Amino acid sequence: MSNRYLLDANTLIEAKDRYYGFEICPGLWSSLLAQHESKRLFSIDKIADELTDQDDKVRQWIEKEAPATFFKKTQDQSVINKFHEMVNWVYLQPQFTPAAKTEFASVADGWVIAYAAVNGLVVVTHEQFAPEARRKVPMPNVCIEFEVEYVDTFSMLRDLGEEFIRSKKPRKS
Numbered sequence: 001m002s003n004r005y006l007l008d009a010n011t012l013i014e015a016k017d018r019y020y021g022f023e024i025c026p027g028l029w030s031s032l033l034a035q036h037e038s039k040r041l042f043s044i045d046k047i048a049d050e051l052t053d054q055d056d057k058v059r060q061w062i063e064k065e066a067p068a069t070f071f072k073k074t075q076d077q078s079v080i081n082k083f084h085e086m087v088n089w090v091y092l093q094p095q096f097t098p099a100a101k102t103e104f105a106s107v108a109d110g111w112v113i114a115y116a117a118v119n120g121l122v123v124v125t126h127e128q129f130a131p132e133a134r135r136k137v138p139m140p141n142v143c144i145e146f147e148v149e150y151v152d153t154f155s156m157l158r159d160l161g162e163e164f165i166r167s168k169k170p171r172k173s
Contacts, residue, residue, distance in 0.1 A: 044111055093137075113143055
């Protein structure tokens with residue numbers, strides 16, 4: 001059986017803006033829902049909050065297509081405790097600027113990793129491991145420290161066995 005995955009906001013934003021725009025690859029968006037129905041793909045409430053603050057197609061997809069169960073609640077005490085442990089670790093790292101530390105404590109990134117750590121999920125992000133990073137706390141840096149597996153969207157799609165076949169329908173003008 002494949003891994004189970006937890007999406008970061010950047011995977012949905014970049015999909016919409018680049019490779020898997022709603023108008024060129026609707027199959028991605030339906031596959032996300034199908035994989036969720038199979039209990040292999042989720043995100044968290046704090047990602048939904050970030051994405052619904054924007055007025056775009058991802059917001060519409062969340063509001064009209066994605067079931068509420070797609071976005072897991074982060075209110076479980078074990079998730080909260082893990083998040084605090086991660087924030088404390090970040091604050092103890094001298095390489096990160098104070099602004100980077102504050103940002104990490106206030107955005108969804110740490111919550112994604114904490115939820116994944118507690119629930120045995122793989123984080124899906126486009127961020128890269130950056131041992132010399134100072135101005136931002138890269139999610140992979142925290143994942144490595146807390147032994148949470150992470151991959152990019154392409155690796156996740158391969159593992160889930162997804163493939164997108166060209167539509168033979170003529171395009172409407």
